[in-house]
Amino acid sequence: MDNNKFNKKDSDKNCFRCGMTALAGLPNAGKSTLLNAILGEKIAITSSKPQTTRNAIIGIKTTDDAQIIYVDTPGYHTGGGKMNRAMIRQTEEAILSVNIVCVLADPAERRIDAFKTLLEKVNAGGAPVILVITKTDSRGKEDIYRAAESLSKLALFKEIVPVSAQKMFNLGVLEELIIRELPIAPPIYNRDELTTHPESFIISEFIREQAFTLLNQEVPYDILVETEKVEETDGKMKITAAIIVSRDSQKGIVIGKGGSMLKEIGSRARKELEKFFGMKIRLDIWVKVKEDWSSKDDYLRIQGLYK
Ligand SMILES: Nc1nc2c(ncn2[C@@H]2O[C@H](COP(=O)(O)OP(=O)(O)OP(=O)(O)O)[C@@H](O)[C@H]2O)c(=O)[nH]1
Ligand SMILES: [Mg+2]
Numbered sequence: 284m285d286n287n288k289f290n291k292k293d294s295d296k297n298c299f300r301c302g303m304t305a306l307a308g309l310p311n312a313g314k315s316t317l318l319n320a321i322l323g324e325k326i327a328i329t330s331s332k333p334q335t336t337r338n339a340i341i342g343i344k345t346t347d348d349a350q351i352i353y354v355d356t357p358g359y360h361t362g363g364g365k366m367n368r369a370m371i372r373q374t375e376e377a378i379l380s381v382n383i384v385c386v387l388a389d390p391a392e393r394r395i396d397a398f399k400t401l402l403e404k405v406n407a408g409g410a411p412v413i414l415v416i417t418k419t420d421s422r423g424k425e426d427i428y429r430a431a432e433s434l435s436k437l438a439l440f441k442e443i444v445p446v447s448a449q450k451m452f453n454l455g456v457l458e459e460l461i462i463r464e465l466p467i468a469p470p471i472y473n474r475d476e477l478t479t480h481p482e483s484f485i486i487s488e489f490i491r492e493q494a495f496t497l498l499n500q501e502v503p504y505d506i507l508v509e510t511e512k513v514e515e516t517d518g519k520m521k522i523t524a525a526i527i528v529s530r531d532s533q534k535g536i537v538i539g540k541g542g543s544m545l546k547e548i549g550s551r552a553r554k555e556l557e558k559f560f561g562m563k564i565r566l567d568i569w570v571k572v573k574e575d576w577s578s579k580d581d582y583l584r585i586q587g588l589y590k
Pocket of ligand 2: 316358
């Protein structure tokens, strides 16, 4: 890699730290929201529904002293089927490949057995673990303290940190604790690199986020987005993407009455994409059916779950 993008001050330091940390937790713990808050830019999609994230999402944060490579992971669950298993594999592989694991827990978490299973997996990886109590803005101090106390008894944690991504509370403290656990090493990525995912993946995810948020019941879970074409001319981006559903009956739901649902998904996604890419975007989305796509390798590959 080209280190020239770093200040002389940075490269001269022989105590620069660089390494990876996983953000792991049960579905809905607030992992992706925290990653975006830490980076100061949205790269990971979020929603109030569980199992939003399907892939290990890489987010890179470079400061004067360190480069932290964050790996946001799919919420740990035990759902059946090929896609769920592939999602869990992403989480397990991330846990095993990082220097430090942040295990995130909502202070209102009641899925204690599932949380214990996750902690067993994390501990087996051998990396130090920080317990991060999320969404502190959503509870009173007493509740946060109680949650921290009972969850902290479930494993040996290096640190316990309450944070709020929404209020940007304690994010600096968490970052310092992570950096402490990283090896002294030069940066791997350039200072301005935010992620390693190709733009087509980010586009698909931003569209999936809106479909995931706006649709109900099983439909969000049966959606796959494929970015088919991206053209950039005169500072404008033209994107063609397909929303793929699992069953014929879902096609009409995604399109909506008179095309209203598809229009809403498209207009919300376009706004988010314009913010991300910093340019005007024309977004054309169409809907197609691929029966039971989530059990097919070729389609899981589109989601980035298979090599
Ligand atoms: N009040 C509050 N809500 C939060 C905070 N962080 C996340 N949330 C909410 O919690 C919900 C889940 O957030 P996500 O970031 O998608 O959770 P996740 O852990 O990535 O979920 P999966 O990808 O499904 O595993 C969303 O509705 C967020 O808005 C926070 O700091 N405060
Ligand atoms: Mg997520």
